Amino acid sequence: MLLKRLEAYGFKSFADRIEIEFDRGITAVVGPNGSGKSNITDAIRWVLGEQNIRNLRGSKAEDIIFAGSSARKPAGIAQVSLTFDNEDGKLPLEFQEITISRRLFRTGESEFYINKARCRLKDIYGLFADTGIGRDSISVISQNKVDEVLNAKPEDRRLLFEECAGITKYRDRKREAVRK
Ligand code: ATP
Numbered sequence: 696m697l698l699k700r701l702e703a704y705g706f707k708s709f710a711d712r713i714e715i716e717f718d719r720g721i722t723a724v725v726g727p728n729g730s731g732k733s734n735i736t737d738a739i740r741w742v743l744g745e746q747n748i749r750n751l752r753g754s755k756a757e758d759i760i761f762a763g764s765s766a767r768k769p770a771g772i773a774q775v776s777l778t779f780d781n782e783d784g785k786l787p788l789e790f791q792e793i794t795i796s797r798r799l800f801r802t803g804e805s806e807f808y809i810n811k812a813r814c815r816l817k818d819i820y821g822l823f824a825d826t827g828i829g830r831d832s833i834s835v836i837s838q839n840k841v842d843e844v845l846n847a848k849p850e851d852r853r854l855l856f857e858e859c860a861g862i863t864k865y866r867d868r869k870r871e872a873v874r875k
């Protein structure tokens with residue numbers, strides 16, 4: 696499945712609207728420290744439904760809204776959209792292209808959309824279930840996750856391999872069955 700486009704405004708350091716087109720193959724983002732490279736992956740994780748603000752390197756929800764600078768006023772809203780090519784029908788909706796969006800207002804209200812239709816967070820999770828893309832999947836690996844893997848105990852590293860192999864759900868089901 697191809698991630699075609701990321702659009703964001705008011706998200707973290709992106710005061711202005713940014714639009715990034717992804718081609719097939721590998722895309723590398725380069726830039727000085729603090730220029731916003733990791734904020735791009737934070738944006739991707741957020742729109743996919745990340746609810747734990749610490750995983751987005753913040754301490755409260757509004758930390759993901761542009762906080763302002765000496766030259767700019769703070770933003771009142773953060774919005775991120777991701778567009779996937781769905782020609783292969785991997786996402787269970789009859790659209791060739793699927794755009795998911797998330798908005799957060801400074802007042803705390805938050806909204807989710809699939810192809811511009813308002814939906815629930817649950818619908819976003821449902822859309823990506825078993826595709827390897829969702830919030831908890833290993834499709835986004837952060838800097839600290841790399842350190843974690845390298846420093847993990849063998850038993851903990853094994854859990855990651857099990858997740859990659861897609862057998863975590865069987866272990867969970869077994870644990871549940873044994874408990875009953
Ligand atoms: P490195 O190379 O060190 O990993 P990076 O390019 O990944 O850097 P990021 O961590 O993506 O950089 O960006 C950090 C920058 O984003 C900091 O300058 C920080 O001030 C800014 N930033 C984070 N949240 C906000 C916010 N809510 N409003 C404005 N700026 C923000």
Ligand code: MG
Pocket residue numbers: 732733734838
């Ligand atoms: Mg970084």
